[in-house]
Amino acid sequence: MTGTLKIGGMPLRFHGGIAALIILLVFNALFTPNFLQLQTLFVNISQVATIAIVAMGMTLVIATGGIDLSVGAVMALAGALAPLIFLSDFGVANPALGVALAIAIPVVVAGLCGVFNGWMVAVVGVQPIIATLILFISGRGIAQVLTNGNLQTFSNPAFSTLGTGKILGLPFQGWLALVIAIVLSLVIARSTFGRYLLAIGGNEKAAYLSGGPVKRVKIAAYVICAMLAGLAGLIVVAINSASDAARNGNLMELDAIAAAVVGGALLQGGRAPIFGAVLGAVIIQLVKYTLLANGVEDEVALIAKAAIIILAVWLQQFRRRA
């Protein structure tokens, strides 16, 4: 069975990323005050989980040769819906059911956003970058309209577990991201859906002429991506105990794409390194943290992120020639 479970392809591809990770860790251990503390680990895990969750969905979409710009907006939309549900009269009257619905409904709505994206791309035939631009622009607008542009603060310990809970001493969302990563990589490696996903990215015409359900698989990729983005939006709201439709998921699409690319996804499709996306997310988060902890401003951090993306793309080109 060798080869079938080699997650995301060749382990070789990870070397650049792992080297970058080691350099970041060593640098921080030497220069960043209080880096080697449990508290730092917790902060980073709780931050990285949302990037990783969105990046994994993005990896699926990129594997089909597409891209999803709407993930940040979908996060804001899902995040805005949740407090509206558990703060409603019904939610207050039935707290348990209220919280359950406050998680389920936003994720389903996010999934519907994915159906829209996937339908535009696979059925209507719009370029992915344009198709997802529609919700990129309007999604956050809808979220702000729903909340009248207000910051919604709340106190709901049950819901906040999503962002502040701990299992075996580690943040809940870290475990959640790990479970999602394991499930998705198994799906990629072992299911017909995963096989078709990679075939479509590798040669869509060939996949279609071999009887592959190209439209369904593409739509499914966008739906999974959007649902994961919705889940990440809920986590952000849970961490803050507040929902800010203007800021939730802002620029997340760039972090997610960067993480996927750093993790070894090829923008032309055909490759879905799920654990690569997680590694990419960790690197992006660590760079952010390193700059922040060493007093570098946020705006400069953006430039550093751009540099990482350039490096990752350059490494991809280099490998393809080699």
Place this chain on the structure above:
Amino acid sequence: MTSLVSMVGIEKSFAGVPALSKANLEVAPGEIHALIGQNGAGKSTMIKVLTGVYRRDAGTVTFAGAESQVSSPREAQEAGIATIYQELNLVPLRSVTENIVMGYEPKKFGIFVNWREANARARKILARFGIDIDVTEPLGSYSTAIQQLVAIARAVSLDAKLVIMDEPTSSLDTSEVEVLFGVVRELKNQGVSVLYVSHFLDELFRICDRVTTMRDGKNVSTRVVSETTKLELIADMLGRDKDEIAAEGMTELGGAHAERGDVLVEAAAIATGPRLSHFDLKLHRGEIVGLGGLLGSGRTEAARALFGVDGVKSGQIHFGDTGQPSGPGEAIGQKIAFLTEDRKAEGIVPDMSVRENLTMALLPKLSRRGQIDFARERALVERFIKSLGIKTAHMDQPIRELSGGNQQKVLLGRWLATEPNILILDEPTRGVDVGAKREIQAVIRDTVEKGVGVLLISSEFEELVEGADRIVVMHEGRSVSELQNPGITENALVNALAGDDRGAQP
């Protein structure tokens, strides 16, 4: 007469594996010289040594009387060796003129390009080959053939003494091939030598003077084309005796024994669009029906209609009790298989393994509740690698690393694995070397013997003439006549294709 090119005792190994061993090649000035051989025989390595892409391990190369030391394609071009590749290295969005004078533009005041002068020069160069087109139009607005001719014109304008053409006609239609041949003859008249690499033997007999055959990294024969036969060349390529081949036939498709069975598909006057306006077909179990026709006559469109890729707009089509499938997925369910013509664009998923490519059409049957049954998949692939003689290091090797012939066998395996009743083959042996070609033909014959009905599209006349029980001849989107075997000759087929039914039987 001294040679223009003289390559003697060339040796070249890759990681210890010899690709060329003591290979020789001589090209005379003003000669059209063909270089043929199976895939892996060393043709392209030989050319790459000549053009400086590879450095030779041993041997001497003499070009135009002096020992050649070119070590890069750029140096080769400056020395007078021009190479026209299959994938053209021109800029389709820029004008014809710009493409021809690129890098050597006439200047005004030393900095501005003198377009009037440049256009005039481009027109003059093209006129030498009898081509009269608007040189200010973007190159991409012209056909592949014209683009290829522009590439040749550019080469010649740079004073090439030798033009190397690698499969120049593979993407051209019949009339475009004529234009290309005209240009090649014109090059010869101007004293330029042409080294012509091609899989199409018929072409060599039309334009080449001499032919060098390579096998296993060395040259096995150099023959004067007017004094040799196709059979002799094939025998050289395969390293077999020509009488033996003659006794067995030029292809492996002949020698049918299968009984003609039930009707598998019946199409009456179907149309899908302007490219397919009226098509009739009846296909039985255990027979090969050939589709004959020139490029663009609607053969591929007919296949696409049967496979449900293009919807039928009018006419009747029946597969037993069912009608036209709604798409490839349903067609596969109806036991129809379609090996497409363009292996690269529509066949292989290059980065996926041999295993994943081979089982692509069978995936729904290889899985339970969406999970792939790997044990069954591997057993099945193992069986097909063996039965089709696919040369691969292991089944997880990426298919792009295989030779064209082996890629084609994997794709054939992809469709045989679905156990079809109807097998549609669109140019199944195109771009495949002679050895693999015969193996593929033998597999097709075996499949027919098992009661499958085959619809065979082929531009190789001998495949149709020897293999098909009947040939449906197509012309401009219509099926116009039907030839019946035994009794079909290449002449009859050619006449029928040309729209002249003197050779056709009722």
